[in-house]
Amino acid sequence: MEIRVRQQKGIATLEVEGELDFSNVERLQREIQRHSEEVVVVDLQGLKFTDSSGVGMLLSQVRLFYRQGRTLKFVRIPSLIQEDLEVLGFFRVLEVLETKPNAQ
Amino acid sequence: MIEGNEKILRDYGLEGSGCSRPAGQEGGDFFEFISCNESSVFIVIGDVMGKGFQAARQMETIRHSLRECIRIDSHPLEIVRRLNKLGGYELRKCGSFATLCLLCYDGKNGRLTCVNAGHHLPLLLSNGEVREVQCRGVAIGFWEDYLGSGAEEVFLAAGDAVVLYTDGLVEACSPGEQRYGQERLKKAVRLQNGVNAKCMKDKILADLDTFTRGICQKDDVTLVVMKVTGKAGGTGGD
Numbered sequence: 001m002e003i004r005v006r007q008q009k010g011i012a013t014l015e016v017e018g019e020l021d022f023s024n025v026e027r028l029q030r031e032i033q034r035h036s037e038e039v040v041v042v043d044l045q046g047l048k049f050t051d052s053s054g055v056g057m058l059l060s061q062v063r064l065f066y067r068q069g070r071t072l073k074f075v076r077i078p079s080l081i082q083e084d085l086e087v088l089g090f091f092r093v094l095e096v097l098e099t100k101p102n103a104q
Numbered sequence: 105m106i107e108g109n110e111k112i113l114r115d116y117g118l119e120g121s122g123c124s125r126p127a128g129q130e131g132g133d134f135f136e137f138i139s140c141n142e143s144s145v146f147i148v149i150g151d152v153m154g155k156g157f158q159a160a161r162q163m164e165t166i167r168h169s170l171r172e173c174i175r176i177d178s179h180p181l182e183i184v185r186r187l188n189k190l191g192g193y194e195l196r197k198c199g200s201f202a203t204l205c206l207l208c209y210d211g212k213n214g215r216l217t218c219v220n221a222g223h224h225l226p227l228l229l230s231n232g233e234v235r236e237v238q239c240r241g242v243a244i245g246f247w248e249d250y251l252g253s254g255a256e257e258v259f260l261a262a263g264d265a266v267v268l269y270t271d272g273l274v275e276a277c278s279p280g281e282q283r284y285g286q287e288r289l290k291k292a293v294r295l296q297n298g299v300n301a302k303c304m305k306d307k308i309l310a311d312l313d314t315f316t317r318g319i320c321q322k323d324d325v326t327l328v329v330m331k332v333t334g335k336a337g338g339t340g341g342d
Contacts, residue, residue, distance in 0.1 A: 021322070022154060051322065052132075052153035052201070059246065060199045080283065084271065088203065088222040089242025092251055 002046075003031050012037045017046030020054035029057050038070050045076035055088060066097050110301075112137050113330060116145045116211035121302040122268075122328035123309070131324035132159030132202075133270045134167055140178050143212045149223065149268040149328050150204040153195075166191045166202050166244070180208045180219040181255040184241070188221065188250040195245030202244040205268055207330075214260045214332065220252060224274065227267040227290065228258060232297045234290045237266075262334035265304060267293050272323030276316050284315050301331040 001018035012035040020028060032040060042058070050058075058074070065072040077085070085091060110120035122135045132152035139145055148170065152163040169191040173183045184206055195201050203222040209215070218226055222243025225236040241252020260266070269289070276284045292311040296304040305327055312325070 049322070051155075052151070056153050056199050056201055059201075084275070087224055087271070088201075089240070089246055089251065092242050093246050096247065096251065 001028070003028060005031070005035075007037070010037055011039045011041060013041040013043055015043040015046060017048075019048050020050040022051060022053040025053045025057045028054075029061065032061050032072065033064075039073065040065070040070070041073045041075055043075050044078065044081065047078060047081060050081060050084075055085065055090065059090060059093065062094065062097065109137055110330075112139055113145060113147075114333075115139075116143070116209060117332060117334050118145070118209060118211070118330050119301045119333050120147070120328065120330040121300075121305040122149075122326070123305065124324060124326040126324045127272065127321055128155055130156055130160035132163050133272065133324040133326040134163050135268070135326055135328045136167065138171065138174060140174065140208065144178070144208055144210045146174065146180075147207040147209065147266075147268070147328065147330055148204065149270065149326060150202055151223070151270045151272075151324070151326070152202040153200045155324075158198075162195065162198070162200060162202070165194065166204075170204075170206075178208075179255075180206050180217045184219045184221055184244075184252070185250045188244050188247075192245040192248075192250075201246055203271075204244055205239075207266065207268070209260070209330070216258050216260050216266065218256045218258070219254075221250065222246065224269060224271060224286075227269075227293050228260075229265040229267065229293050229297060230261070230263075232294065234294045260332045262332050263298075265293075265296075265301065265329060265331040267304070267308070268328040268330075270324060270326040272321060272325040273312065273327055275323060276312060276321050276325060277319075278315055279317055279319055284312055288315065301329040304329045304331070 001024045004015040006013045062072050113120040124133045135149040152159045173186040205223040206219045208217045218237050218239040220239040220241045228235050228237055239256035292308045296307055
């Protein structure tokens with residue numbers, strides 16, 4: 001997995017490429033946590049695969065950001081991964097967090 | 105390969121067949137058939153996040169909690185809500201989660217009640233047509249309260265079959281990195297109209313193996329087929 005970082009106007013964007021799984025999930029978590037910007041964007045266009053440990057980490061980071069009053073966004077999610085996340089209810093949880101950010 | 109306790113389904117006018125192929129030595133997938141009372145039986149399939157020893161240990165904890173929840177209140181929606189409170193808290197503490205689809209079949213009237221927590225939708229094969237049972241919900245451990253569409257009910261007739269599977273099946277890849285996918289699975293299920301549950305399971309897995317050409321997969325693969333025989337206490341199934 002490769003992670004490229006762009007920083008612009010107070011927003012950090014992490015471009016993730018390759019496969020996210022239990023062997024490298026901590027590396028992406030550390031990279032997300034390393035940034036102190038109010039908004040961190042994870043660009044998943046180059047993501048080929050994620051296993052459940054990747055999904056679990058991304059959701060736990062979203063919750064952590066909400067607790068800190070910050071935003072972690074996912075953009076350009078490949079369609080197959082989008083479908084997998086929909087089955088899990090990932091986006092439903094993001095909706096609830098957006099409407100009730102303190103309900104966690 | 106792990107086989108199940110499908111023989112208990114015969115008492116409810118069902119036949120069943122299931123198996124789980126862990127990607128490594130131990131997996132996080134599970135399935136089980138659990139008697140509720142003399143007319144109802146539960147069919148459950150699930151997948152705990154991760155692989156190896158930790159996933160297998162968490163999977164056993166979830167199965168234990170599920171049985172406890174069934175003992176307290178046998179309504180499927182209440183079971184999943186309670187399981188999310190009990191097991192979900194433990195999973196969340198470890199940054200983990202589990203998907204689960206719980207079915208309850210009442211052999212007296214053919215009613216199948218489905219509750220889903222982040223799992224792929226059950227496939228219903230009836231009169232040669234395949235459709236998804238529309239029950240949706242978020243995975244166990246994703247949120248403090250269970251969020252879902254509720255309990256979906258369908259009525260089954262003799263000859264109808266229900267197919268449950270984990271993501272490892274539809275996400276299994278060919279040597280060219282194409283996914284097996286939902287559409288190919290639905291087609292494979294449709295072609296099994298009229299055969300028994302074990303034969304259905306074996307043929308679907310054979311189609312998967314043909315597609316993947318036997319290459320190692322990244323995730324556990326679990327497949328469960330249950331079919332209505334309409335003969336409670338009969339000798340259908342494996």
